[in-house]
Amino acid sequence: xxxxxxxxxxxxxxxxxxxxxxxxxxxxxxxxxxxxxxxxxxxxxxxxxxxxxxxxxxxxxxxxxxxxxxxxxxxxxxxxxxxxxxxxxxxxxxxxxxxxx
Numbered sequence: 494x495x496x497x498x499x500x501x502x503x504x505x506x507x508x509x510x511x512x513x514x515x516x517x518x519x520x521x522x523x524x525x526x527x528x529x530x531x532x533x534x535x536x537x538x539x540x541x542x543x544x545x546x547x548x549x550x551x552x553x554x555x556x557x558x559x560x561x562x563x564x565x566x567x568x569x570x571x572x573x574x575x576x577x578x579x580x581x582x583x584x585x586x587x588x589x590x591x592x593x594x
Contacts, residue, residue: 540590
């Protein structure tokens with residue numbers, strides 16, 4: 494059985510990210526877009542466990558890694574920030590690894 498990201502050490506998380514990155518590259522080269530997207534999402538989640546959620550604050554707006562969106566945090570729940578993207582009225586949750594400090 495696979496270990497949860499929350500149970501992994503920093504070293505294990507970095508190894509997991511490296512392995513997922515390799516798998517994503519291979520999937521992209523083979524034209525397997527959906528498989529590539531799955532590995533990319535897993536990498537984002539693993540990276541979230543390398544960050545400290547206490548460094549992200551409700552009420553603050555952060556730029557997202559896509560460089561096109563901003564995200565206003567309403568509240569934190571573990572490794573997820575819940576709030577509003579680009580002033581939208583729809584509440585959504587995103588892993589903290591997609592937010593720039």
